[in-house]
Amino acid sequence: MNRKHIAAATALALVLLVVFGWSALMAAMGHAGLIAGLAPVLGLTVTQVVRGSRSRTAASGHRVAAVPDKEDGAS
Known part of the structure; x- marks a missing residue:
């Protein structure tokens, strides 16, 4: 655990x-x-x-892969 986690846990306990x-x-x-x-x-x-x-990524639950625009591959 780093200092931020320890400080957050201490604040929560308080x-x-x-x-x-x-x-x-x-x-x-x-x-x-x-x-x-x-x-x-x-x-x-x-x-x-x-x-x-809690951290933002842990709260969101999942990540979504980026989808390229149709314009990128169109000629």
């Missing part, structure tokens, strides 16, 4: 720790209704952070 720590604190304080209302937002945030940390 974000997840903050999100789940906040949720645990709210649950301990008795704010279950607040957690239930914000759960979709928290889940979306975590999903976007994970997708953003």
Whole structure:
């Protein structure tokens, strides 16, 4: 792993720790209704952070070969 991957993994772990720590604190304080209302937002945030940390080529899934124009071979 290079430095960028390590930094991204550390940032992701920190974000997840903050999100789940906040949720645990709210649950301990008795704010279950607040957690239930914000759960979709928290889940979306975590999903976007994970997708953003992956490289662009890994996220696309496949590559398409270039197709030459008809004009290139026409005489």
